[in-house]
Amino acid sequence: MRPAESTVSQTNGSQPLLEVRHLTKVFGSRETEVRAVDDVSFTVRQGEIVAIVGESGSGKSTLARMLLRLSEPTSGEIIMDGRDVTEVKGSKNLKPYWREVQGIFQNPMASFNQFYSVGRVLRKTLALTGEKYSKDEEREKLSEALRIVGLDPKDTIPKGAHQLSGGQLQRAMIARALLVDPKILIADESTSALDASLRVTILNVLKDLRDRLGMTVLFITHDIGQANYIADRVFVMYQGEMVEQGTVDEVLGNPQHEYTQRLLADVPRLGGWGTEDESALEPASIG
Amino acid sequence: MSTVFPSAAPDAALDPDAKSSILGRLHRLATQFSPRFWFALALTLAVLFFGFVGPYLTGVEDPDQIVGGLYMDPSADAWLGTDNFGQDVFTQLIYGTRTSLIIGIIAGLVATFIGVVIGISAGFYGGIVEEALMGVTNVVITIPSIVVLILLSIAIDSRSIFAIAIIIGITSWPWTARAVRAQASSVRTREHVDLARLTGANTFSLMVFEVLPYMLSYIVMAFVLQLTSSILQEAALSMLGLGPSDSISLGVMLFWALLWESIRTGAWWAFVPPAIFLTLIAFALLLLQSSLDEVFNPRLRES
């Protein structure tokens, strides 16, 4: 594993926005203990897109839930903007944290309550800011967020989740997070359930948010191709541990950990698997 | 993966043909559900009509009025003859049905309410809360409810309709609680609940606004089941002579008929009508319950 300090010194050296120290989550009791996340430490700086790559069971989603404060860590600290938030508990006390850290999830169809309009969850999120808005101001705020992600407010706010497509809902979910103007957006496999041609458009929305609004994005995925496309830095998780951290060029260009090397070798490519290149386009079985 | 990204929303309301005419809408509604559902609904409504509107149509002021002697044959004056007190059986049947339905509805509501509160709390919180609540539930399940019912109804002084209904309600909620718990603990893990939590929603509003709506169909169906079993339990209690002391119910009718030897004397009109009505009510409600499944679960309908 690359020492985490080396990656810190490589970039501009500003104070980290998010710092995670020895974060651990253990499920089950003594005999059936599973260390879903095992002593994970890293830092994220303002305005960067960090991809956390891992297979199912690597602990990446558990990590995301802990960072969103939806799940209590067994041990370790989460430090946001220099403040330890690990001990902050309860929905009321966590509101200020959720103004700064918001999330988007994997399955857009399951992420909206099908009994309400899309507008309802947007308005609830806006209320998180604590500001009092008039009806008109509220509508203007919602419309603004929806336009940023390329949705027509009139066709989105009153609609139920079943009336919108997966891509539209995924954009609405991003717009929802934008309403509180968070410092960090945590996207947990939020493009995996989408078709390939739609996936890139959502990734472009995220990239655009960083470029235009300076948003920090923690992009959690199993797909090393997506990480390569969107991220500035890549962290690799394997069996609950973070086995490698570095810039995209470092990690994907010169992987150090055995697992990362295998991941890169086995990912299918249009031209064939890494070393076998051309031969795969004409399998031996022809004729 | 196919469910994640459907093509344009198949929404019935968008169909122009259906929207254009009232007839079209009616036709659509009629063919939306199976004939079985409509039959069950019609039967249920007929029973409700008989019990709740019937009393106003008979023109009888006092249902307990004595109209003749003991066990008179059915006639033009008394369509179903008279009972052991000389009261009109048909009138008694109407009022008895009403009482049975009222007890069933109140008991069903009480049982469903307790069951939902306990089930949803257990399922949503999980952990120790769940184990404690389900422990209590399982203990209540293992106690034979009819014994509790008998003891409770002996113990209380006034056996009003309301008291009987409450007694039945507080002994029959565990099944609902168990079913609701299972549902709640699965709905709890849906992503929309996490999303609501990220907006700062507290536990109460998560349970009521995010989890409960997903179980409404289920709860309605559980209520209909509770309603049915409460009506039958009331009949069982009443036949033991522990029914409501201030009104007539289908079970009370059977109790008196048995006590006054209607079977031996051949006065079939005293016990056959209430027995048939009990069966009919239970049949209508159970049929409705099973066809509700189809109403709430469109996938069942399509195939």
Added chain:
Amino acid sequence: MQVRDVRAYYETRHGPPIRAVDGVTLDLEHGEILGIVGESGCGKSTLAAVLSASGPPNLQIASGHLTLDDRETVDLARSGGTPREWRGNVVSLLPQRALNSLNPTARIGDYAYDVVRAHNEKMRKREALELAGGRMEQLGLPSRVLDHYPHQLSGGMRQRVVTVIATLLNPTVLIADEPTSALDVSSQKALILMLDKMMEEGMISRIIFITHDLALLSNIANRVAVMYAGEIVEVGTTREVVRRPEHPYSKALIGSTLEPDPEQRGQVIYGLEGSSPDMRNPPPGCRFHPRCPYVMDVCTHEVPPRMDPEHNYATCWWVKKEAEQGHETGGVNRVTDERIAAAP
């Protein structure tokens, strides 16, 4: 193997049926792996269900003919699909999560025995296990997994074992419907390499490999068919379709495939806007026209022609027009075309 004009509709209680597969024609040579790629809802899984006789009750086959080797041609509409007695020994299906839905108390060997016995009642259990065990050893899998229960195997191993069992009777065609979607990349690769080996050893003579993952498909298929809205819009050798796709939909699909390559870093790749059409009521003319960056007037009302020879083709008006003018149409243009641009 010839598949002709398959149309399969899902009945709905109201309104028109969902035309999931709408006129699909395919040819498959002996020893060939044909890949079918498309996004969710394009009808590729329905096609798999029709060909493998595993469709749900409300799937109606409106038309279609199937010819396999020297067997008599089957009229799919009349027989209600591929004959059920062909299952296992002529046509075999490899589904996405094969063992997850099966009885967890049965051992892997029991499934192998069931498959063999379905077509050969005389075979004894020990013989069946020997056959399966031999196959596994031949393919580098430990034969002792036959004594295991499904839950004792990893997802990747399970899928490989099921593949071996599904092909014990040397089916004429194996239909693999998203067999790798639930697996991690290393298990995907292992399964693909095993399928390749099985073709070499003659255990399977043809594979129809259905997936949404074009990159993966390009590693196994000899030819690729691109499916959109119930129709096949382009067919060609894998090399041609991947390197020089003709149909605008194929171009978009290939263009939006993300790979861990340095040249994709910092680039902007545009995808497709909109979603697949409602198959109760598909758009007139070319079904892709509402999302197509090259859309012309004719596309909106006339069904596009099939361009090029019978084994390789694309159905597109734009390709025809460009070809008539002597322009090159093949290729992927990732960044340049502003009309594909979706992001605000």
